[in-house]
Structures are given as C-alpha cells and as structure tokens.
Amino acid sequence: MSSVAEAGLALGYGLASALVPIVNAEAYAVVAGHRGGHALVTVIALALGQTAGKLLLFDAARRGTGRLAQILARRSRSGRAAAAGVRWAGRIQRWLSRRRTALPTVLASAAIGVPPLAVVSLAAGTAGLRHREFAVACLLGRVLRFALLVLPAALAYGVFHK
Secondary structure (H helix, E strand, O other): OOOHHHHHHHHHHEEEEHOOOOOOOHHHHHHHHHHOOHHHHHHHHHHHHHHHHHHHHHHHHHOOOOOOHHHHHHOOOOHHHHHHHHHHHHHHHHHHHHHHHHHHHHHHHHHOOOHHHHHHHHHHHOOOOOOHHHHHHHHHHHHHHOOOOHHHHHHHHHHHHO
C-alpha cells in the first residue's frame, strides 16, 4: 500500500476513533507497526485524525458552554449523583481554565489517557481553553502515544522480516 493510501486510511481511522468509543486507535497503531511500511506516516496521520475528532468535541462543548454540568446532572438518576456531577464539572472547568494546569492536563491526557481525552476535550471547550493551544497539546500527546505503541511493533517486524 502506498504511503498516501496509508495516511488517508490512518487519518480516517483516527477521526472515527476520536468520535466512536469502540473504534480503537491504539490497536490500529500496533497493527500498522506489525505490518511494517510507513510507520511514521501512520503515526502522524492517526494523531492528526484523532486531534481533528477531539477538536470537534472541543468546539461542540464550546458552543454549549455552561451546559456540561446540566448534562451531567440530567444523566444522573439520584440527587447525590447529580450534585457530584456538578461538583466534578466545576472542578475540571476550574483546572482547565488555568493556563499553567490546562495544557499539561491536555498533554498528559492525550499521551497517557488519564484523564480520558474525550472528557478533557469537552471540559476544555467549556473552560475556555484556546483552540490552538488545545490542538497543539492534543496533537503532541497523540503523536507521542502512537509512536510509543508503533515503535516496538515496527522494530519487531524489522527484526523478524529481514
């Protein structure tokens, strides 16, 4: 498969995995590493697709600013769970509204997955984090994550297929 075709496939898969939880970008990265080929192209395209998808979540949350706590409260069945959801949303929004904590949180979430990037994307949109800063931190974290997944697989492929 050509590098352009691989990039297009990885980009689309990354976008889908950012929006549909059962589509797993990490598994795609490992399989792409085992196939050999253009691992760097796959990593970058997958990270770009994931970042584009998370930016869609970020922008959707930004348009609905202030509604995250309402959504969490509505989805909760008990009064105590609703109150906990509102407190949690407030804490995350405060954490992400401070520049010195927001970017490291997005970067860590994108690189290691804790807290989940989908949740951070929504909360960052409501907290007023700058679009470009979110995109750069998300992209850097995703490139790091996928590179660390692809590297061992690509090295193993190279060792066993010489």
